Amino acid sequence: MQRAELNLIQRIWLEVLWLGARLFAILPYWLKYYVIEDLIYFLLCYCIRYRRKVVWMNLHNSFPEKSEEELARICRRFYRTLAEMFVDTVNMAHMTPRKGRRVLTVEGLEEHRARVHGRDWIAMTAHFGCWEYCSYWGLYELSQIVVAVYHPLRSRVAERLYQRLRNGDYATTVPMKECLRFYLRHRDTGFAGKNLVMGLIADQNPPRRPDSHWFRFLNQDTIFFDGGEKLALRCHLPVYFVRMDRLRRGRYRMSFVPLYDGVEEVGPNEITGRYVRQLESVIRERPELWMWSHRRWKHKRRKTDGNR
Secondary structure, three states, X not given: OOOOOOOHHHHHHHHHHHHHHHHHHOOOHHHHHHHHHHHHHHHHHHHHOOOHHHHHHHHHHHOOOOOHHHHHXXXXXXHHHHHHHXXXXXXHHHOOHHHHHHHEEEOOHHHHHHHXXXXXXXXXXXXXXXXXXXXXXXXXXXXXXXXXXXXOOOOHHHHHHHHHHHOOOOEEEEEHHHHHHHHHHHOOOOEOOEEEEEEEEOOOOOOOOOOOOEEEEOOEEEEOOOHHHHHHHHHOOOEEEXXXXXXXXXXXXXXXXXXXXXXXXXXXXXXXXXXXXXXXXXXXXXXXXXXXXXXXXXOOOOOOOOOO
């Protein structure tokens, strides 16, 4: 996909932001995660009150069994996660392989490596914890490159900045609309001589279609992106749910749950349904790590919509 060129002012802003991100990333751990993060948390939670109504409504609707005190505690911890995500993301501006293996460890590494070595596969994840760190799988399996499928940003400067943060020897980015064509173009030859790991985040709010399938998710009727399922079935790719467990500030452990082996006979929407069940399970276990500020339930199910 051909990218629109930046004008002079935009290029200057991009380089200023990139320099600032690089300088931030080399700061000491304690300064980034125990001073700057705490300041961001205080601003988001108590001053700006970023999307507080959206967060509170989503929590109330998802956990009607929880008390106001429990919901308030999850809300505060969510804003802590949001602040930490900012630090984690900017921290990627100076991420050496050694540093990448420190911020992200892999549970069951050898087992998963044996299952996927020498083949392409799909990694389905969510806005849970630091999802950006999923790209560092390529540091552990050097024969594979993670293709992070994403929605392009409206700001050209922010778009280029995120591409710099995400792209490297172990990961690259592809807009969602280009995902299938990208894979079909590279599946026989690989990309940069490596097998492809198609990284898909499927928990955003997708456009409503006449054939949208509704799942019961967090006590609400919900539709999900089904591009991962369609790609898996068309190209016979195994699918894994990528779980991100937060160990401490800025440190995560990644593990993999098989959803589809690439050959099994499955019914319509079954792969997506398995993803939904895994996602709800981890959210109920660690609710503060999910992105509650998203307007995830803008679409409401009508009587004319299809069955679950």
